Amino acid sequence: MGEFKLPYPAIDLRKVKTYPIRERQNLVKLSDLILPEHACPPFSHPEFDQVVERVLEARRNGRPVIWMMGGHVIKCGLGPLLIDLMRRGVVTHVAGNGSVSIHDLELAMIGETSEDVATSIEDGTFGMAQETGAAIHRALRQGVKDGLGYGEAVGRYIDEQAFPYRQYSVQYQAYKLGIPMTVHVTVGADIIHQHPDCDFGILGAATGQDFKVFCASVANLENGVLLNFGSAVTGPEVFLKAVSITRNLGYSVQGLTTANFDLMPLRGDYHASVPKDNPEYYYRPRKNVVNRPTSLKGHGFHIQGDHSQTVPNLHHAVCQRLETQPLPEAVSQSIAAGEVEAVLEPVRRRSLLAADAVRELLQRRPHLQEAVPGLCKAYLTIAESFERGGTLYLCGNGGSMSDAMHISGELLKSFGRPRPLSERLKQQLASNPDGQFLAENLEGGLPAVVLGANLVLGSAVDNDFSARGLGDAQELIALARPGDVLLGISTSGKASNVYYAAVVAKTRGAATIVLTGTRESRLSDFCDIAIHAPAQRTDLVQEEHIALYHCLCDMLERDFFGNNLV
Numbered sequence: 110m111g112e113f114k115l116p117y118p119a120i121d122l123r124k125v126k127t128y129p130i131r132e133r134q135n136l137v138k139l140s141d142l143i144l145p146e147h148a149c150p151p152f153s154h155p156e157f158d159q160v161v162e163r164v165l166e167a168r169r170n171g172r173p174v175i176w177m178m179g180g181h182v183i184k185c186g187l188g189p190l191l192i193d194l195m196r197r198g199v200v201t202h203v204a205g206n207g208s209v210s211i212h213d214l215e216l217a218m219i220g221e222t223s224e225d226v227a228t229s230i231e232d233g234t235f236g237m238a239q240e241t242g243a244a245i246h247r248a249l250r251q252g253v254k255d256g257l258g259y260g261e262a263v264g265r266y267i268d269e270q271a272f273p274y275r276q277y278s279v280q281y282q283a284y285k286l287g288i289p290m291t292v293h294v295t296v297g298a299d300i301i302h303q304h305p306d307c308d309f310g311i312l313g314a315a316t317g318q319d320f321k322v323f324c325a326s327v328a329n330l331e332n333g334v335l336l337n338f339g340s341a342v343t344g345p346e347v348f349l350k351a352v353s354i355t356r357n358l359g360y361s362v363q364g365l366t367t368a369n370f371d372l373m374p375l376r377g378d379y380h381a382s383v384p385k386d387n388p389e390y391y392y393r394p395r396k397n398v399v400n401r402p403t404s405l406k407g408h409g410f411h412i413q414g415d416h417s418q419t420v421p422n423l424h425h426a427v428c429q430r431l432e433t434q435p436l437p438e439a440v441s442q443s444i445a446a447g448e449v450e451a452v453l454e455p456v457r458r459r460s461l462l463a464a465d466a467v468r469e470l471l472q473r474r475p476h477l478q479e480a481v482p483g484l485c486k487a488y489l490t491i492a493e494s495f496e497r498g499g500t501l502y503l504c505g506n507g508g509s510m511s512d513a514m515h516i517s518g519e520l521l522k523s524f525g526r527p528r529p530l531s532e533r534l535k536q537q538l539a540s541n542p543d544g545q546f547l548a549e550n551l552e553g554g555l556p557a558v559v560l561g562a563n564l565v566l567g568s569a570v571d572n573d574f575s576a577r578g579l580g581d582a583q584e585l586i587a588l589a590r591p592g593d594v595l596l597g598i599s600t601s602g603k604a605s606n607v608y609y610a611a612v613v614a615k616t617r618g619a620a621t622i623v624l625t626g627t628r629e630s631r632l633s634d635f636c637d638i639a640i641h642a643p644a645q646r647t648d649l650v651q652e653e654h655i656a657l658y659h660c661l662c663d664m665l666e667r668d669f670f671g672n673n674l675v
Contacts, residue, residue: 127239135221172333180208207299217278236300256489258319260290291319328355345397365407462667483640504560505598528553578606591618600650602630
């Protein structure tokens with residue numbers, strides 16, 4: 110037997126010392142911001158006008174324009190120009206690395222950003238401002254709980270805190286406009302990863318959600334445009350993987366226009382391959398932005414220049430052309446529609462089919478609109494759990510227990526659409542006795558377990574425990590794992606056994622959801638998510654519950670089986 114070894118030593122970040130941000134000297138201030146009305150600096154590049162025309166052509170045809178960038182775009186004060194392009198309906202998705210989010214939040218919070226690294230690294234104060242890390246980690250904790258990605262969580266937090274300079278924040282403006290802003294983090298690369306509040310599980314969940322949101326935008330990028338401003342590593346790598354994922358899932362994603370804006374000079378024909386002894390071989394944007402993703406009927410550009418020149422000139426050229434040829438009204442209205450459907454936006458970014466299920470519900474029962482925020486949060490939480498291998502536990506009493514069993518039945522087999530097994534699973538089954546028969550007759554399902562259905566356990570608990578209502582809690586003590594979800598159903602919110610189960614579930618690291626009536630209760634206050642049906646009388650609440658959980662089951666089925674995969 111090998112010798113048992115303890116884990117390697119690790120630094121305890123909880124001991125890191127921070128200091129108030131007001132004591133920090135910043136290099137970038139509000140006076141450094143470049144506003145849309147400012148004069149444009151001189152700039153010339155032989156392919157620049159082609160990029161401008163391709164951006165406008167894409168938007169006139171309703172195709173997306175993704176703006177990808179590194180932190181220097183924000184540090185150069187160029188955020189207001191990007192915000193203006195977002196408001197005009199030109200930019201449909203913004204993606205950045207962690208430094209983009211940090212500098213953007215600091216500008217919103219204090220109107221300044223960017224410390225003197227050369228000086229502060231010497232005494233270990235670099236990146237140790239208390240408020241920056243505390244704000245972002247607080248935003249991410251709440252955002253992940255609500256199913257949001259990194260950028261949307263920070264944008265929402267800036268809005269909720271009413272930071273005094275939020276009008277200059279790209280994250281805030283994207284949140285208000287209903288435009289995806291995704292943040293793609295390299296762990297250990299950002300100052301907030303030094304912060305004692307950092308929870309790397311939350312960090313990973315938030316940026317992981319944003320990667321999936323980014324992939325959803327790339328999936329629709331056929332004949333669209335991706336612009337990359339100065340992201341030399343993270344952006345190009347994330348983009349290349351997103352293209353591979355979306356094509357793997359069956360999206361065409363052809364006819365792309367990509368443009369890389371950077372100071373890096375590329376000599377000669379930058380579309381040609383270069384040998385490994387040429388340093389340009391290792392410049393990721395050349396391969397992963399300009400050339401590889403555009404191999405299918407696309408075209409890539411490399412525009413050499415300083416951001417302080419290229420971004421203002423791009424903004425000016427686009428806006429100048431829009432004065433004589435404005436975007437079609439339908440394209441402009443699509444931005445306003447994003448604001449109207451703000452609640453549905455996280456659902457839409459995960460699954461267009463799931464968002465359609467909610468719209469169909471509201472067409473039939475418009476009075477359920479007030480329950481939609483909780484319904485959407487519940488869907489996102491359960492879907493994320495299923496993706497990680499989690500289980501949905503359900504509980505209730507009387508008619509509510511019948512509803513719990515109803516939900517389980519809808520999830521364990523097909524609800525409204527076929528669920529054929531994947532070819533891989535069919536082959537695995539076929540390798541066993543009678544496996545071919547099973548492969549031809551079984552269908553895909555989602556893991557849903559009803560608490561209280563085990564009569565032996567229930568009778569034992571009732572007989573052995575002096576207190577009442579502990580059967581569901583006892584079952585969860587044994588079964589629940591971190592990442593699972595409990596959905597408790599109580600028309601009044603007063604069911605003690607559901608409350609005890611929720612306490613155990615949360616203690617075990619599971620998310621907690623309650624489906625209840627219009628009244629607030631101890632249960633709804635305690636659970637992470639409450640879905641309030643707009644009724645008070647028990648039978649009427651139950652009628653609304655059926656419509657709501659049918660929609661929830663429909664959303665989950667459309668998400669996981671929309672392409673008839675399992």
